[in-house]
Amino acid sequence: MAKSRSAPRLADVAERAGVSLATASRSLAGREGVSESVAAHVREVALQIGYVANVHARTLAGGATSTVGLIVHEIGDPYFSEIASGVLGVATERGLTVQICHSGRDPGNELHQIRTLIAHRTDAIVIAGSGYTDPALQEESDRVLTAFQETGGRVAVIGRHHLSVDAVLPDNKPAGEVIGAHVLSLGHRRIGILAGSPLLTTVADRLAGIEAALHAEGLSLDDIPVLHTEFTRDGGHAGAEELLREHPDLTAIIALNDAMAIGVLSVLRKHGVAVPGQISVAGFDDVAVAADLAPSLTTVKLPMVEMGAAALTMALKPASARRRRKGTGHQLMARDSTGPVRAR
Amino acid sequence: MAKSRSAPRLADVAERAGVSLATASRSLAGREGVSESVAAHVREVALQIGYVANVHARTLAGGATSTVGLIVHEIGDPYFSEIASGVLGVATERGLTVQICHSGRDPGNELHQIRTLIAHRTDAIVIAGSGYTDPALQEESDRVLTAFQETGGRVAVIGRHHLSVDAVLPDNKPAGEVIGAHVLSLGHRRIGILAGSPLLTTVADRLAGIEAALHAEGLSLDDIPVLHTEFTRDGGHAGAEELLREHPDLTAIIALNDAMAIGVLSVLRKHGVAVPGQISVAGFDDVAVAADLAPSLTTVKLPMVEMGAAALTMALKPASARRRRKGTGHQLMARDSTGPVRAR
DNA sequence: AGCGCTTACGAAAGCGCTTTCACACTCGTC
DNA sequence: GACGAGTGTGAAAGCGCTTTCGTAAGCGCT
Incomplete structure (x- = not known):
């Protein structure tokens, strides 16, 4: 068997079926203007020789790439x-x-x-x-x-x-507001924030939401530690270590996504810090495992x-006026990783 | 501005740069045989009009699709x-x-x-x-x-x-053997297996490994419950519910992948079953969150x-003889979800 | 029998690119 | 000063497909 003959072309199908390229093309595309008997024959031949249309040629000739x-x-x-x-x-x-x-x-x-x-x-x-x-x-x-x-x-x-x-x-900002309000409502005031790169708009938006919640309680982001690391588990891990070291009096940590929150939980477990007994932890997104962690993670569900x-x-959708769309919805998932502040 | 003019073509670049298609093509491909000054000019023009080569045309004419x-x-x-x-x-x-x-x-x-x-x-x-x-x-x-x-x-x-x-x-089979041996070495004999679809070869291989470990202890897969559900968290969830119901005397559950094991843990937590106090749980793969679960999941790491x-x-690699390769390596990650059998 | 009409099919153009081949040039050489 | 060897460039073929246009056959009608 030839080691590298090229793939069968439409021409091969056409020839073997005894029809023209046009007919072969129409048959395989299921287009009108070909008698059913001929079309069926072409399809069979194509199957037989393992013909798979070349998308590049098709795109070049036709239009949409699908x-x-x-x-x-x-x-x-x-x-x-x-x-x-x-x-x-x-x-x-x-x-x-x-x-x-x-x-x-x-x-x-x-x-x-x-x-x-x-x-x-x-x-x-x-x-x-x-x-x-x-x-x-x-x-x-x-x-x-x-x-x-x-x-x-x-x-x-x-x-x-x-x-x-x-x-x-x-709903990044509303989500921030909701999670912030939740943590505040549990009595926490010494809250640390673990954010992703400040270059990301998501970070800015979620922070803005938290800020709004803080404002409602007469507080501000300037009053609490906000640490920028990476939007990953490892970023949360590193950030939590630092937060714990620099601000040992925190009673709650809000991570700006669940991946970071998972990192936070692992650090706290490592250090034997009770969650939420000593420190409450909250995240954003509600990724699939959030509910399966122990303690299960309090977070804000976004409909990814x-x-x-x-x-x-x-x-x-057919091009028309801009359809910029806001408000995808969000939902507080209050689980076990957050609890009321206790006397220490 | 025209609503849907088509994308700039190489011909547009060539025309604007005052060269032929061949020269334009060579210049952009960085191919030899074009004076540097001309090539630079062509590249600049291309950038200016936002030319992006059409991959389909290129593939059709050239060869590799990259x-x-x-x-x-x-x-x-x-x-x-x-x-x-x-x-x-x-x-x-x-x-x-x-x-x-x-x-x-x-x-x-x-x-x-x-x-x-x-x-x-x-x-x-x-x-x-x-x-x-x-x-x-x-x-x-x-x-x-x-x-x-x-x-x-x-x-x-x-x-x-x-x-x-x-x-x-x-190393599906060796991994099965390792995890099986681990669980057996902790004294477990009433072990339930949660497998994915029996249509999957991975399932068959991992089971074969476990079977080998059982054999070494004079046991067989026929002696213990093996449940086939889905290779997902939900599959593990459903399977664990059934296993618990039908075989309340189990002291260990081996799930054939971590996703299922996560589902198992969640069921056990829901029912207030202590892990590993009452039931030990093990998985396969060592996905990233395995170490972050509570209890952290005992599993076999495969180098995905x-x-x-x-x-x-x-x-x-250049085509040559078959390079079928076995043995990717594997490593038992003995963590907190497995422990010795206790008197009940 | 001749007319138009529909229907089934083929010839050929062309999508945007790469590449071969041929064609000017410019040199250095005898 | 005519020669071959380079060097930079262009014309044109062709990659595999779709589609337009044209044509031949088949049909019912007058």
């Missing part, structure tokens, strides 16, 4: 994999393939991924995850995406507002799957 | 997202784009995803996750993949053996990231 791109910060992160799940659901439903790229939380790389997706002429691009507060970066991707849209591409983003594209905006689905649906 | 495909059962599952992470690492290193598809643990869909990837003429396809014991399905994908290889495509699989392609084979990296590396 592929959409999804860019996430980190596929391993449950927050993003749940969003991806939502996107995949809608895509599958519509017979679209999803090309997933991950930017590794690197803005430069993100731009590169956007370019890659544009080069693939995907029908739509969905970008998930916090934007960057650096205006230069924001501007550049804005430019590229706008150009993409002008050539007929569809774009939707999840969780960033600067861009001139459709957006699904999670729905957000992903909504973003793609939005992007796929 | 894209590799990855098929996973479920991207949300940490087992797979860690594998993906390994694949992405190697791909990024080599300037390749990864197209991730998820089959949703549906063999039929998996075949569809393989076809999609072939249609995209990806340079390589990596399929992660257990194969299916159904020989018909196996045969069909085998056929398709073999054909793909004969036309120059590269393929590697992770965790399945039937296929006539390169494979990275996790390395497996992903190894698979793509293998696939990308």
Whole structure:
């Protein structure tokens, strides 16, 4: 057997079926204008010789790629994999393939991924995850995406507002307010905040929400320690160590996402600190394992799957006026990791 | 501004730069035979008008797509997202784009995803996750993949053996043996097993390992309850409920992956069963959160990231003799969820 | 029998790119 | 000062497909 003959082409199918390229193409596409008997024969021949249409040729000749791109910060992160799940659901439903790229939380790389997706002429691009507060970066991707849209591409983003594209905006600020109010209502005043990179808009928004809650109690973010590390378990781990060292009097720690909160819990367990006995811990997102931790994690549920689905649906809609959408909903999940302040 | 003019083409760049298509192409590809001054000018023009080469046209004319495909059962599952992470690492290193598809643990869909990837003429396809014991399905994908290889495509699989392609084979059986021996060494004899779908080869392999450990103690799988549910948290949840109901005398539960073990822990917590006081729990894989659960989960670590990296590396190697590879390594992570049997 | 009308199919153009081949040039050489 | 060897550039073929347009056959009708 030839070691590397090339893949069967439509011409091969046509020849073997004794029809022209046009007829073969129409038959396989299920298009009108071919008698059923001929079409069936062509299909059979195609199956026989293992013909799989070349998407590149098809795209070049035809139009739509039936592929959409999804860019996430980190596929391993449950927050993003749940969003991806939502996107995949809608895509599958519509017979679209999803090309997933991950930017590794690197803005430069993100731009590169956007370019890659544009080069693939995907029908739509969905970008998930916090934007960057650096205006230069924001501007550049804005430019590229706008150009993409002008050539007929569809774009939707999840969780960033600067861009001139459709957006699904999670309730980051309200969520911050809710979790802040919850912790405050339990009597905590010495609260430490563990935030991700200050470059992320999500961080800014969630902090703003917490700030609002603090205000309601006559407090301010300036009164309490806010530590910026990384939006990961390890970031939470490192941050909690530092917080414990520098501020041993804290009675509560709010991590700005669940991954960090998990890191916090592990540090506290390591140091034998009772949760919530000595320190209460809260997170954001309500990732799947949050309920399975011990103690189960108090957090704010954001509808990640729905957000992903909504973003793609939005992007796929016929172009029209901006459909910027706010308010995805959120829900306090008060679990065992938070409790009332006790006398120490 | 035109609502939907098409994207700039190479011809536009060439025209604006006052050169031919050939020169423009060479300049942008960084190919020899163009004076540096001309090349620089072309590149500048391209940047100016926001030219992004059409991958489809390039592929059609040229050859390699610089894209590799990855098929996973479920991207949300940490087992797979860690594998993906390994694949992405190697791909990024080599300037390749990864197209991730998820089959949703549906063999039929998996075949569809393989076809999609072939249609995209990806340079390589990596399929992660257990194969299916159904020989018909196996045969069909085998056929398709073999054909793909004969036309120059590269393929590697992770965790399945039937296929006539390169494979990275996790130590499923040794891992089963190790975890089985561990649990037995703690004195447990009334052990329940929670397995995923019996259609998965991974399940069969891990069970075989456990069986071997049992044999060493003069026991057999036939002596203990083995329940087949789903390889997910919910599968573990449901399975644990049933196991508890039907076999209230169990002192240990081995789940065939960590996701299921997490479900088990949650059921036990709900019912107020002490772990490992009353029942010990063990899993497989050592996903990231395993150490963060309470109690921390005893499990067998498999090097998922390395497996992903190894698979793509293998696939990308120049075609030669089969490089089927066994023994990826494994390590018992004895943590707090398992303990010695106590008198009850 | 001749007319238009529909229907089934084929020839060929063209999607945007890469690459081969041929064609000018400019040198250094005998 | 004519020669071959380089060097930089362009014309054109072709990758595998879709689609427009044209044509031939089949049909009912007058």
